Amino acid sequence: MATMNMIQAINSAMDVMLERDRGTVVFGEDVGYFGGVFRCTAGLQKKYGKERVFDAPIAEGGILATAIGMGVYGLRPVVEIQFADYIYPAFDQLVSEAARLRYRSGGEFWAPITVRSPCGGGIFGGQTHSQSPEAVFTHVCGLKTVIPSNPVDAKGLLIAAIEDDDPVVFFEPKRIYNGPFEGYHDRPLVPWSKHPLGEVPDGYYRIELGKAAIVREGAAVTVLAYGTMVHVAQAGAAEAGVDAEIIDLRTLVPLDIDCIVASVKKTGRCVIVHEATKTSGFGAELMAQVQELCFAHLEAPIVRVTGWDTPYPHAFEWEYFPGPDRVKRALLKVMEG
Amino acid sequence: MSQTSALRLHVPEPKARPGEATDFSGLVIPAAGVLKRPPIDEPDHSMRDYAFGMIRVLDEAGAAVGEWDPKLTPEMLKAGLRYMLTTRTYDERMMRVQRQGKTSFYMKCTGEEAVAVAQAMALDRGDMLFPSYRQQGLLIAREHSLVDMMCQVYNNTKDRLKGRQLPVMYSSKDSGFFSISGNLGTQFPQAVGWAMASAIKGDTRIAASWVGDGTTAEADFHYALTFATVYQAPVVLNVVNNQWAISTFQGFAGGEQTTFAARAIGYGLPGLRVDGNDFLAVYAATKWAADRARNNLGPTLIELYTYRAAPHSTSDDPSAYRPDDEFKRWPLGDPIERLKQHMERIGIWSEAEHTALLAQVDDDVRAAQKEAEGYGTLGVKPASAASMFEDVYKDVPQHLIRQRQELGV
Ligand SMILES: Cc1ncc(C[n+]2csc(CCOP(=O)(O)OP(=O)(O)O)c2C)c(N)n1
Ligand SMILES: [Mg+2]
Numbered sequence: 160m161a162t163m164n165m166i167q168a169i170n171s172a173m174d175v176m177l178e179r180d181r182g183t184v185v186f187g188e189d190v191g192y193f194g195g196v197f198r199c200t201a202g203l204q205k206k207y208g209k210e211r212v213f214d215a216p217i218a219e220g221g222i223l224a225t226a227i228g229m230g231v232y233g234l235r236p237v238v239e240i241q242f243a244d245y246i247y248p249a250f251d252q253l254v255s256e257a258a259r260l261r262y263r264s265g266g267e268f269w270a271p272i273t274v275r276s277p278c279g280g281g282i283f284g285g286q287t288h289s290q291s292p293e294a295v296f297t298h299v300c301g302l303k304t305v306i307p308s309n310p311v312d313a314k315g316l317l318i319a320a321i322e323d324d325d326p327v328v329f330f331e332p333k334r335i336y337n338g339p340f341e342g343y344h345d346r347p348l349v350p351w352s353k354h355p356l357g358e359v360p361d362g363y364y365r366i367e368l369g370k371a372a373i374v375r376e377g378a379a380v381t382v383l384a385y386g387t388m389v390h391v392a393q394a395g396a397a398e399a400g401v402d403a404e405i406i407d408l409r410t411l412v413p414l415d416i417d418c419i420v421a422s423v424k425k426t427g428r429c430v431i432v433h434e435a436t437k438t439s440g441f442g443a444e445l446m447a448q449v450q451e452l453c454f455a456h457l458e459a460p461i462v463r464v465t466g467w468d469t470p471y472p473h474a475f476e477w478e479y480f481p482g483p484d485r486v487k488r489a490l491l492k493v494m495e496g
Numbered sequence: 497m498s499q500t501s502a503l504r505l506h507v508p509e510p511k512a513r514p515g516e517a518t519d520f521s522g523l524v525i526p527a528a529g530v531l532k533r534p535p536i537d538e539p540d541h542s543m544r545d546y547a548f549g550m551i552r553v554l555d556e557a558g559a560a561v562g563e564w565d566p567k568l569t570p571e572m573l574k575a576g577l578r579y580m581l582t583t584r585t586y587d588e589r590m591m592r593v594q595r596q597g598k599t600s601f602y603m604k605c606t607g608e609e610a611v612a613v614a615q616a617m618a619l620d621r622g623d624m625l626f627p628s629y630r631q632q633g634l635l636i637a638r639e640h641s642l643v644d645m646m647c648q649v650y651n652n653t654k655d656r657l658k659g660r661q662l663p664v665m666y667s668s669k670d671s672g673f674f675s676i677s678g679n680l681g682t683q684f685p686q687a688v689g690w691a692m693a694s695a696i697k698g699d700t701r702i703a704a705s706w707v708g709d710g711t712t713a714e715a716d717f718h719y720a721l722t723f724a725t726v727y728q729a730p731v732v733l734n735v736v737n738n739q740w741a742i743s744t745f746q747g748f749a750g751g752e753q754t755t756f757a758a759r760a761i762g763y764g765l766p767g768l769r770v771d772g773n774d775f776l777a778v779y780a781a782t783k784w785a786a787d788r789a790r791n792n793l794g795p796t797l798i799e800l801y802t803y804r805a806a807p808h809s810t811s812d813d814p815s816a817y818r819p820d821d822e823f824k825r826w827p828l829g830d831p832i833e834r835l836k837q838h839m840e841r842i843g844i845w846s847e848a849e850h851t852a853l854l855a856q857v858d859d860d861v862r863a864a865q866k867e868a869e870g871y872g873t874l875g876v877k878p879a880s881a882a883s884m885f886e887d888v889y890k891d892v893p894q895h896l897i898r899q900r901q902e903l904g905v
Contacts, residue, residue, distance in 0.1 A: 188744065189743045189744055191507070192513070192743065192817055193743035193744075196742065196743075196812075209507040209509075213507045214507075214744050216710075216749055217681075217710040217714060217741055217748075218713040218714050218715065220714075244678070244679070245680075247679070248714060248716075283600040283601070284662070285660075285678065286660065286678065287662070287679055288662070288678075437899075438895070467884070467896075468896060468899060469888050469896070473600070473651055473659060473660060473663075474651035474655075474660070474875070478881045
């Protein structure tokens with residue numbers, strides 16, 4: 160066991176896989192010599208050499224396309240897109256190519272690629288360093304979408320993603336790289352070293368894709384969250400003084416619907432929290448599925464707490480970011496219903 | 497030859513890493529004045545040398561030599577020097593206010609001032625500029641208000657962009673300066689579209705755009721050159737080769753095997769490689785390309801060869817990936833020092849005048865800062881949060897009105 164923040168845990172996952180599997184290669188903008196703008200690949204080039212860990216041209220479409228080619232050859236590329244906001248030039252390669260290759264070739268060709276990318280706000284990054292575009296990818300069949308909320312999960316899920324034979328989009332909420340941010344921007348951040356989930360096994364382990372985690376058991380209401388919002392939801396529930404059952408989805412596709420349904424049937428109420436914009440956000444999918452499968456058990460309308468339907472505005476970081484107070488109000492509202 | 501050995505992947509490597517001394521002796525810097533200035537209707541295929549040589553006017557001694565000398569008036573030279581000094585001083589100030597926590601982020605263009613300043617001066621005031629984030633000199637040379645620029649950096653009550661954009665992502669329709677995106681390269685083909693529209697409408701204005709060396713790797717670069725050549729769009733397309741893209745040297749954009757100006761050849765347009773730290777060369781090459789575009793003779797690609805002396809941004813620490821003293825060793829020097837040397841040499845400038853100008857520029861920037869800070873700094877007296885819901889669409893739709901009410905602003 161070692162104390163790791165999320166950056167170190169993610170680094171460790173790639174380190175383990177580079178060591179275990181000669182087919183693992185890591186590349187992306189600034190990831191080689193420098194080790195990435197968030198330092199997630201620090202030291203890997205030195206350890207595994209320039210042919211397995213290297214810098215890439217600033218061409219996200221090219222990065223994805225070459226990763227697909229390498230995947231077809233039989234390698235396991237792990238590529239970094241510097242910010243989720245810059246993934247769109249790679250969109251065609253992801254959506255039309257990586258996601259459908261297995262299907263259109265009758266199972267003859269596939270590309271087991273992992274696309275890592277820092278996402279989310281809370282860092283004063285403005286509209287091009289704060290986005291949460293997960294729903295854009297969950298809508299695409301053939302892709303898996305993962306968003307961890309802590310170092311232990313980040314490492315285990317990333318190893319599972321790298322070993323997965325399908326393309327996986329792995330979003331890393333950058334606001335919680337260094338500590339579990341609960342949305343209180345005016346309080347000092349507690350580092351991962353002070354949190355039990357900052358204790359990470361050194362070697363190889365997997366956390367299966369498609370398995371949610373119940374981070375707090377409760378009887379009154381189910382809260383569905385992922386990434387940074389897992390921590391904000393816990394803070395919001397504490398503020399509301401409501402006995403909430405908080406579920407960290409961890410993987411959006413495939414979704415652990417059984418875990419969600421069991422919880423909502425128990426509590427009869429549901430609040431969904433995500434940072435991404437509301438309209439057609441992943442919360443809409445969650446609402447639909449909960450309604451389809453738990454309708455008779457619901458005692459109040461499901462409520463969503465999300466980012467507003469605007470681009471992320473630089474000066475209004477905290478007006479935009481869905482903080483604990485908004486979660487609290489949502490919880491009180493569903494409890495009234 | 498039959499294949500005998502195992503294949504190997506080539507991964508480019510810069511000349512030096514931290515702790516090493518960069519050896520620029522392998523860099524071929526042609527002498528100033530050797531390239532002739534062709535007529536603006538010269539066919540592209542007879543101009544291939546310009547993509548591999550380097551247009552240079554100022555020699556080591558500060559003399560303007562050769563056919564490319566634009567023969568600027570003393571007033572223009574003085575204005576150019578003032579704009580470059582203002583740009584550098586403005587950058588220093590804004591970097592400092594970021595360190596003081598008055599804003600979140602800043603990006604300097606130190607060492608690259610001649611690019612934006614000379615190019616803005618060589619273009620017409622009505623020409624439309626599609627810059628990247630490192631051409632603040634364009635606004636300064638167009639005499640855009642420093643206070644207005646600072647209000648954007650501070651995201652304060654007078655920020656015309658209403659607190660929505662990261663500092664330095666300026667936008668000014670009045671100054672013909674297109675909104676900076678943050679997503680690299682997108683503006684390059686957009687500039688071509690603007691230029692095509694100008695041609696469709698029988699206008700006289702042309703467009704110009706800028707990308708960094710690293711950004712040439714984006715597909716948008718290919719789109720821009722393809723559309724520009726197909727429609728012979730009246731546009732000047734610039735690659736600012738400042739050697740670095742954050743931690744990645746220009747070899748990772750393909751600069752190890754050829755020049756960026758040479759990209760033009762495959763598309764059938766002239767590619768000019770220019771000493772980007774030579775104010776006169778930058779002015780002359782840009783004027784040539786602008787005249788060509790304005791006379792329906794088509795687009796030009798210009799590579800401005802320079803060096804990013806500053807960190808990439810306030811979030812960057814270059815000592816982790818390149819030698820600290822690389823700029824000092826940079827063979828093309830400092831654009832401000834080189835223009836100053838030239839002006840002294842031709843007898844229109846003195847050390848005393850320079851000192852006075854520096855003091856004047858410093859006063860101007862300080863005064864602008866004082867005024868701008870009167871309108872607030874990031875988080876202290878910001879633009880109104882209610883405006884966050886405006887301009888997503890032309891009219892604010894129902895669902896956004898409800899979301900605004902939910903936020904309570
Ligand atoms: C599409 C996209 N990908 C990645 C980034 C992140 N990024 C911002 S600046 C930069 C380096 C750009 O280098 P260059 O084009 O040489 O311009 P310079 O910064 O040197 O002026 C990168 C990778 C981005 N802004 N947009
Ligand atoms: Mg550059």
